[in-house]
Amino acid sequence: ALSDRLSGIFESIRGKGRLTDADIASTAREIRRALLEADVALPVVRTFISRIEERCKGAEVSKALNPAQQIVKVVNEELIAILGGETRRLNYAKQPPTVIMLAGLQGAGKTTLAGKLAKWLKGDGHSPLLVAADLQRPNAVNQLQVLAERAGVAAYAPEPGSGVGDPVKVATDSIAEAKQRGHDIVIVDTAGRLGIDEEMMQQARDIRDAVNPDEVLFVIDAMVGQDAVNTAEAFRDGVGVTGVVLSKLDGDARGGAALSVRHVTGRPILFASTGEKLEDFDVFHPDRMSSRILGMGDMLTLIEQAEAVFEEKQKEEYTEKLLKGEDFTLEDFLDQMQAIRKMGPIGNLLKMMPGMGQMKQQIDSIDDKQIDRTTAIIRSMTPAERRDSSLINGSRRLRIANGSGVTVSEVNQLLARFKEAQKMMRQMGGAMGIPTGKATKS
Numbered sequence: 373a374l375s376d377r378l379s380g381i382f383e384s385i386r387g388k389g390r391l392t393d394a395d396i397a398s399t400a401r402e403i404r405r406a407l408l409e410a411d412v413a414l415p416v417v418r419t420f421i422s423r424i425e426e427r428c429k430g431a432e433v434s435k436a437l438n439p440a441q442q443i444v445k446v447v448n449e450e451l452i453a454i455l456g457g458e459t460r461r462l463n464y465a466k467q468p469p470t471v472i473m474l475a476g477l478q479g480a481g482k483t484t485l486a487g488k489l490a491k492w493l494k495g496d497g498h499s500p501l502l503v504a505a506d507l508q509r510p511n512a513v514n515q516l517q518v519l520a521e522r523a524g525v526a527a528y529a530p531e532p533g534s535g536v537g538d539p540v541k542v543a544t545d546s547i548a549e550a551k552q553r554g555h556d557i558v559i560v561d562t563a564g565r566l567g568i569d570e571e572m573m574q575q576a577r578d579i580r581d582a583v584n585p586d587e588v589l590f591v592i593d594a595m596v597g598q599d600a601v602n603t604a605e606a607f608r609d610g611v612g613v614t615g616v617v618l619s620k621l622d623g624d625a626r627g628g629a630a631l632s633v634r635h636v637t638g639r640p641i642l643f644a645s646t647g648e649k650l651e652d653f654d655v656f657h658p659d660r661m662s663s664r665i666l667g668m669g670d671m672l673t674l675i676e677q678a679e680a681v682f683e684e685k686q687k688e689e690y691t692e693k694l695l696k697g698e699d700f701t702l703e704d705f706l707d708q709m710q711a712i713r714k715m716g717p718i719g720n721l722l723k724m725m726p727g728m729g730q731m732k733q734q735i736d737s738i739d740d741k742q743i744d745r746t747t748a749i750i751r752s753m754t755p756a757e758r759r760d761s762s763l764i765n766g767s768r769r770l771r772i773a774n775g776s777g778v779t780v781s782e783v784n785q786l787l788a789r790f791k792e793a794q795k796m797m798r799q800m801g802g803a804m805g806i807p808t809g810k811a812t813k814s
């Protein structure tokens with residue numbers, strides 16, 4: 373399975389203290405192969421791998437995570453993005469009933485899903501009505517009625533032998549019925565064929581136009597892989613799909629459909645079906661699916677904890693320093709820069725830092741390259757220089773410039789920026805009621 377492959381790949385880099393570009397390239401190559409073997413659509417694989425490579429190469433040197441953990445973190449975040457990011461909730465109509473129409477090929481799991489969804493909604497306090505608008509197969513109506521009974525919800529179907537064979541009329545009538553009987557949700561099950569055909573598309577469109585659904589959910593058999601994703605596109609264009617449901621995720625699905633469908637169709641995955649029983653069903657959470665695919669929920673928890681603990685520790689250390697009357701040093705400055713970069717695009721940062729208005733100009737002038745240069749310069753200083761920048765005279769500036777491959781004027785600029793930041797930190801300490809640093813001469 374895909375998760376076994378991926379765990380194996382991460383296992384092979386787990387012990388490394390540092391990752392070279394070659395390590396990153398070979399890891400990316402292996403992940404690519406694993407995805408292709410899992411039947412993930414090629415454009416999805418391409419996007420995914422290039423994002424991983426880009427992010428791993430430009431990766432900040434994290435003090436909280438080892439290289440293997442950093443790669444897992446990046447892969448996890450990109451998997452979540454490919455699966456849709458946020459959990460997408462059902463859209464409910466402002467004016468009940470909410471109408472949910474199910475579409476998909478025969479055997480995809482629509483009727484089963486209708487029962488599962490109805491039971492789940494009932495558990496959530498709703499009163500759903502299940503509508504049998506699949507009149508194609510002789511026992512489809514009966515199958516839906518049995519499911520409705522097991523789910524403990526009402527069903528709407530043509531009377532047996534009534535001669536009503538028009539699914540559009542059944543669907544239309546069901547809405548009136550729901551209003552009359554006070555059902556706040558209507559789930560319309562429709563007919564599928566073994567392949568896409570124009571007659572079926574037309575029928576689906578007619579039902580759609582008759583019931584004006586709030587959601588058209590395309591049910592996709594996760595075991596079918598790439599074919600299913602193409603069908604999803606056809607339904608999206610032919611009927612208008614608002615969301616996707618993955619069924620049969622319990623089968624030995626290679627993961628291809630699950631990973632491709634969101635990216636290829638641009639439609640979110642709302643639910644996942646994982647067995648034949650009515651309970652085998654849940655809201656689809658991209659983050660949980662990702663950790664399932666990675667097969668390393670524990671590792672991901674560890675990563676989160678390591679990062680949280682590290683950030684907390686850094687904050688505490690700094691407050692403690694201020695409390696002890698110690699000064700803001702070049703080491704702190706470097707930590708701050710790296711923390712800034714870790715927080716993502718600089719522009720967003722400002723929104724996240726209320727009261728940091730006066731730093732705006734300074735922050736705007738920081739880009740990744742500059743942070744790299746700053747890092748190099750500060751690393752070329754001796755520990756004593758980092759603690760007390762007033763030591764850094766002309767000849768030391770030249771030595772540092774040579775050591776970090778920059779010009780003396782760049783070293784001067786950095787020191788000037790540092791002094792600005794130091795001044796600000798001292799003011800902040802003062803504002804917090806903390807005695808300001810022992811103002812070194814710098």
Ligand code: GDP
Pocket residue numbers: 476477478479480481482483484485564591619620621622623645646647648652
């Ligand atoms: P429809 O033709 O789209 O309405 O598909 P059905 O709901 O009739 O399902 C076709 C078959 O797949 C039935 O035998 C179901 O029991 C089975 N099935 C549906 N969903 C799942 C699932 O999530 N897991 C498994 N293992 N079987 C499923």
Ligand code: MG
Pocket residue numbers: 482483484506512561562
């Ligand atoms: Mg069916």
